[in-house]
Amino acid sequence: MAFARQDDDARRGGFRPGALLSDEKTRSITFQALTLAAVVALFWWLVDNTLANMAARSMSAGFDFLPVTAGFGIGFTLIEFREGDSYWRVFQVGVLNTLLVAVVSILFATVLGLIVGLARLSGNWIVATLARAYVEFLRNTPLLLQIIAWFFGVFNLLPRPRDSVEFGAFALNNRGFYMPSPVPEPAFDAVLAVFVVALGGAIALQVWAKRRREATGRLFPAVRVGLALVVLPPLAAHLALGQPLGWNIPALKGFNYDGGVSVPPAFCALIVALSVYTSCFIAEIVRSGVQSVSRGQREAAGALNLPNDWTMRLIILPQALRVIIPPLISQYLNVTKNSSLAIAIGFPDLVSVWMNTSLNQSGRAIPIVAMTMAFYCTVSLFVSLVMNVYNRSVQLKER
Amino acid sequence: MAETHAETALIFQPKPARPAPAAASGPVAWMRRNLFSDVPNALMTLLGGYILFVVVGAVLDWAVFGAVWSAESRRECLDAVGRAGACWPGVAEWLPNMIYGLYPKELVWRVNLGFLTLLLWIAPLFMPRVVSKVNIGVSAVLLFPFLASYWFHGGEMGLLWRVFVAAGIWGFVWVWATALSEQFAGRPIGQTLLAALGAEDAADADQRRILRIAAALLYVAALALTLAWRLEEVGTRLWGGLFLTLVISGIGITFSLPAGILLALGRRSDMPVISMLSTAFIELFRSVPLITILFMFNTMMPLFMPEGTDVNQLLRAIVAVCFFAAAYMAEVIRGGLQAIPRGQYEAASSLGLGYWRSTQLIVMPQALRIMIPAIVGNFIGLFKDTTLVSIIGLFDLMSMARAVGEDTKWLGLFIEPFFVVAMIYFVFCFAMSSYSIGLEKKLAQGRDRG
Numbered sequence: 077m078a079f080a081r082q083d084d085d086a087r088r089g090g091f092r093p094g095a096l097l098s099d100e101k102t103r104s105i106t107f108q109a110l111t112l113a114a115v116v117a118l119f120w121w122l123v124d125n126t127l128a129n130m131a132a133r134s135m136s137a138g139f140d141f142l143p144v145t146a147g148f149g150i151g152f153t154l155i156e157f158r159e160g161d162s163y164w165r166v167f168q169v170g171v172l173n174t175l176l177v178a179v180v181s182i183l184f185a186t187v188l189g190l191i192v193g194l195a196r197l198s199g200n201w202i203v204a205t206l207a208r209a210y211v212e213f214l215r216n217t218p219l220l221l222q223i224i225a226w227f228f229g230v231f232n233l234l235p236r237p238r239d240s241v242e243f244g245a246f247a248l249n250n251r252g253f254y255m256p257s258p259v260p261e262p263a264f265d266a267v268l269a270v271f272v273v274a275l276g277g278a279i280a281l282q283v284w285a286k287r288r289r290e291a292t293g294r295l296f297p298a299v300r301v302g303l304a305l306v307v308l309p310p311l312a313a314h315l316a317l318g319q320p321l322g323w324n325i326p327a328l329k330g331f332n333y334d335g336g337v338s339v340p341p342a343f344c345a346l347i348v349a350l351s352v353y354t355s356c357f358i359a360e361i362v363r364s365g366v367q368s369v370s371r372g373q374r375e376a377a378g379a380l381n382l383p384n385d386w387t388m389r390l391i392i393l394p395q396a397l398r399v400i401i402p403p404l405i406s407q408y409l410n411v412t413k414n415s416s417l418a419i420a421i422g423f424p425d426l427v428s429v430w431m432n433t434s435l436n437q438s439g440r441a442i443p444i445v446a447m448t449m450a451f452y453c454t455v456s457l458f459v460s461l462v463m464n465v466y467n468r469s470v471q472l473k474e475r
Numbered sequence: 476m477a478e479t480h481a482e483t484a485l486i487f488q489p490k491p492a493r494p495a496p497a498a499a500s501g502p503v504a505w506m507r508r509n510l511f512s513d514v515p516n517a518l519m520t521l522l523g524g525y526i527l528f529v530v531v532g533a534v535l536d537w538a539v540f541g542a543v544w545s546a547e548s549r550r551e552c553l554d555a556v557g558r559a560g561a562c563w564p565g566v567a568e569w570l571p572n573m574i575y576g577l578y579p580k581e582l583v584w585r586v587n588l589g590f591l592t593l594l595l596w597i598a599p600l601f602m603p604r605v606v607s608k609v610n611i612g613v614s615a616v617l618l619f620p621f622l623a624s625y626w627f628h629g630g631e632m633g634l635l636w637r638v639f640v641a642a643g644i645w646g647f648v649w650v651w652a653t654a655l656s657e658q659f660a661g662r663p664i665g666q667t668l669l670a671a672l673g674a675e676d677a678a679d680a681d682q683r684r685i686l687r688i689a690a691a692l693l694y695v696a697a698l699a700l701t702l703a704w705r706l707e708e709v710g711t712r713l714w715g716g717l718f719l720t721l722v723i724s725g726i727g728i729t730f731s732l733p734a735g736i737l738l739a740l741g742r743r744s745d746m747p748v749i750s751m752l753s754t755a756f757i758e759l760f761r762s763v764p765l766i767t768i769l770f771m772f773n774t775m776m777p778l779f780m781p782e783g784t785d786v787n788q789l790l791r792a793i794v795a796v797c798f799f800a801a802a803y804m805a806e807v808i809r810g811g812l813q814a815i816p817r818g819q820y821e822a823a824s825s826l827g828l829g830y831w832r833s834t835q836l837i838v839m840p841q842a843l844r845i846m847i848p849a850i851v852g853n854f855i856g857l858f859k860d861t862t863l864v865s866i867i868g869l870f871d872l873m874s875m876a877r878a879v880g881e882d883t884k885w886l887g888l889f890i891e892p893f894f895v896v897a898m899i900y901f902v903f904c905f906a907m908s909s910y911s912i913g914l915e916k917k918l919a920q921g922r923d924r925g
Contacts, residue, residue: 108748115752122779129778200516201509202523216904217897218859220866221873225897228880228889233558413764420866431770441774449763449771456762 126442137442142167148433150424152340166434170426171451177346177425178412184351185411186404189358196363207359215356220417222353227345227421234341237332245325247333253344254326257337263320271310278302342423350411357407365400366392398470402463409459413452426451537561538894549885565885566892573875573892576715582707586718589626593619596647599654606657611650616729618646627722630708637701644697645690711789715870717899719789723796723871724858730797731857732850735804740834742809753805760802766863768795773867792864800857807849811842844918851911855904872896 130137142164149159154172157165195207214222232250235241240249247254285298314321326336369392377387418425419432426448435444497504510520541560543552552562566573575583596615599605622643625632632640649664656667665686669675674685714722741753760768772795776786815838823833843850865874876892879885 104746108746111752112748125781126775126778128782129780132782198519199509199512200519200523202520202527206523206527212905213901216855216859216901216908218862218873218900220862221876221893221897221900224873224877225890225893229893416764416766417863417866419766427764427766427770431767435770435774441778445767445771445775448767449759452763452767453759 135439135441137440139443141438141440141443144438146434146437148437150429151422152343152424163434163438166429167426167447170424170429173418173424173429174412174415174426174451177343177350177415177418177423178408181347181350181354181411181415182408184347185354185358185407188351188355190362192355193359193362193366196359197366211356211359214353215360219349219353219414220420223346223349223417224420226349227342230348231341231345237328240328240333245323245336247326247328248344249333250341251332252338252340254333254336254338256323256325257335259322259324261320261322263317266317267310267313267320270313271306274306274309278305281305340423342418342421345421346415346418346423350414353414354407354411357410358404361400361403361407365396368399369395401466401470405459405463405466409456412455547884549888561891561894562885562888563891565879565882565888566895568885569875569879569882569892570895572716572878573872573896574717576719576870576875577713578709578715578718579713582709585626585629585706585709589623590721592622592626592647596650599650599658602654602658604658604661605654607653607663611653614646614650618643620726620729622647625704625706627714628709628711629706632701632704637698641694641697641701644700645694648693648697649690711787714789716875717872719864719869720858720861720872723789723793723864723869724861726793727796727800727857727861728854731800731804731853734797734801735808736839738801738805739808739812742805743812757802757805760799761806765795765799765860766866768799769863769867771795788867789869792867792869796857796861796864799860800853803853803856804850807846807853808842810849811846812838814845815841847915847918848911851907855907858903858907859900872899 129135143162145160146163146166147159150157150166150169152173153169154176155165155169157169192207192210195203196211198204198207234248234250237249237251240247240254242248245256279302281302282298285296289295324335326333326338328334373391373395374387377391382390415425416427419428422428431444431448435441438444497507511517537559538561541556543555543560543562543564546552546555546562546564549562549565552560552564571580571583575586578586593615596619597612599611600608605611620643621636621639625636625640625643653664656662656664660667665682666675668689669677669682669685672685674682677685738753738757741749742757744750744753769792772791773788776791776794777784780786819837819841820833823837828836861871862873865871865877870878873896876896877889879892880887880889882888
């Protein structure tokens with residue numbers, strides 16, 4: 077009877093204080109309200125303290141410092157930067173440098189990781205063991221240690237410019253790494269135009285070949301023909317127009333190299349350390365991906381008498397990639413985040429020029445920290461968005 | 476018909492046996508199979524062998540055969556062998572600093588005693604007949620830090636700190652009493668104690684009362700001990716080296732597991748507010764690099780606290796590391812929770828278990844077991860990541876190694892200390908990952924058998 081009456085009470089909307097904790101639905105609302113109140117109170121307290129502290133130190137939280145002259149130089153920039161430029165420009169320089177380090181390291185790390193991962197799968201005992209030792213040693217030591225060791229132990233000990241290590245048009249010394257830079261003449265635009273047209277043709281060819289294969293089952297060597305289409309006509313145009321692309325080759329002038337493009341030793345150390353460190357994790361991802369394809373798949377392909385390279389291309393890789401891609405992307409994200417360690421060797425990435433130098437100069441802790449975090453959050457959100465789209469496209473389509 | 480059949484059938488001509496294979500086992504066969512199966516493979520073997528020979532030879536030449544073992548300064552080393560050999564005396568001179576930082580030499584025994592206490596605390600986990608291993612492990616995580624904090628820091632104890640340090644002493648005594656009782660008498664410490672007091676046959680309520688009084692007496696004794704206990708203060712600015720690295724990563728690891736469990740449960744919760752808050756926390760801390768979090772706490776924590784509060788720099792770093800580690804751990808544990816089939820939850824609730832009981836008894840043990848490799852991998856990552864505190868100016872192992880080359884006597888000596896530090900990290904991380912692989916295999920055995 078008592079239970080029935082309680083139910084009636086609840087149905088009629090009668091309120092009993094006990095229901096706040098005993099009834100499942102109300103209890104959930106109680107908990108959430110309490111949590112929210114606690115979080116709001118915590119934030120209130122933090123904001124209140126911060127405002128009081130900032131008032132006491134006469135600090136300001138606005139973004140009005142962005143157009144102000146920063147007043148310091150930056151050693152390596154992708155866009156033009158002079159000492160009188162604004163803080164906003166400093167931010168741009170930092171973002172671009174971070175992205176450059178990330179992209180270059182990702183390229184090298186992927187290639188190196190692929191090689192080491194396949195070496196770990198090798199049937200040859202010595203090769204597999206060497207690859208395993210490489211992976212185990214490098215991934216069990218801190219990245220920061222590796223970056224600093226490459227910087228102080230290798231790139232700082234290189235000879236002076238006068239005795240630099242030269243290979244062809246490239247030179248390496250304790251001031252940095254020097255590469256030739258391309259100098260296009262006006263006629264080079266025509267070569268570029270031919271290239272763009274050829275690329276469009278190659279893509280159209282791929283689409284046509286795929287459609288024909290699906291309709292008739294007949295194969296067309298679209299990849300090879302497409303490659304030839306992309307490479308040969310622009311090359312012919314280039315030669316016909318009298319090679320309208322010059323190279324600015326770095327040469328020793330006085331105490332240092334002049335011409336071409338150069339990157340500082342800190343950049344080299346960062347790239348090498350990041351690529352080598354990340355390649356270990358990529359190698360493990362590649363290995364586990366290939367091993368995840370069950371033996372039966374390979375045997376079934378053999379039973380169908382597929383040649384080896386077809387087995388790899390049509391059977392193993394598509395299935396392995398489904399396992400490999402998601403952790404691979406998260407490694408790429410890690411590279412981007414790890415590039416922030418550049419600060420330890422003085423390379424001007426976002427954290428170094430923005431969160432360190434600019435923050436100390438301007439004292440605007442809150443906007444600067446917020447902008448830095450916003451940049452990294454944006455990158456990470458963008459990547460996870462791409463990931464979700466990819467995951468949906470490769471998911472097992474079950475009926 | 477029958478006769479001819481019989482005739483042909485009777486003439487039995489065995490085929491000659493095939494010759495035995497050259498060797499199916501033994502080193503020669505192994506080499507033929509794994510190193511020289513065909514020409515490309517043999518070439519790879521030769522190339523790999525050459526690389527191995529060159530690398531190992533170069534390292535040995537540098538680190539052992541061509542190294543200088545006694546010298547007064549780097550100048551002497553360079554004069555003797557140049558850069559071709561390692562200069563170990565510099566590392567040897569700095570080794571105490573690399574391990575203890577600037578901790579006063581005459582007080583270093585306190586650090587050693589602290590880590591010895593930890594080893595003793597967890598030693599019962601390796602005794603075969605001890606059954607309260609979970610409680611011992613939990614006590615090591617929850618109570619040992621209080622005891623260690625006083626060993627390491629010393630100084631004047633406030634009332635609150637005294638209460639906790641006493642709890643630490645109490646825990647240590649309880650662990651060893653339990654371990655000895657279970658290992659040698661084969662029964663819980665409570666029963667052993669009652670037997671010793673001759674109260675085995677007393678009523679249940681009385682027995683419980685006796686045990687409670689014993690525990691309280693022990694606590695009072697521990698509290699009395701803390702009153703008599705006075706250690707010289709060693710400020711955290713003097714902490715450094717491997718010691719500091721272990722303190723920061725130890726606290727980070729200890730904090731990350733429970734906090735990660737709560738955050739993961741929060742993210743999967745049906746309550747939208749809780750789930751949203753947890754998700755926001757996790758995603759924020761996972762998407763930015765640790766160094767920005769360290770910078771943020773380093774510059775902002777003094778602003779967040781009420782005016783006049785002095786936030787120790789070590790504390791700022793520890794808070795940053797803890798938040799970061801908790802967010803990463805939460806995602807690992809969420810992965811484990813997602814792998815638990817729905818039927819487990821339904822079975823638990825059909826048994827009448829509520830949310831917390833089913834989480835504690837059914838879901839979490841399975842989720843944690845699946846995720847052991849990932850959890851240990853996370854611990855390893857965190858241990859390596861603590862090197863970043865050197866960037867905000869704490870003297871961890873990494874910055875101590877860097878300091879060697881900045882000492883005027885050993886100016887420019889970088890590679891050797893880095894090599895030693897790399898070896899230290901390698902030993903710790905490799906040991907952890909090997910232990911986790913072993914544990915995983917052991918647990919898989921139990922599951923596969925059932």
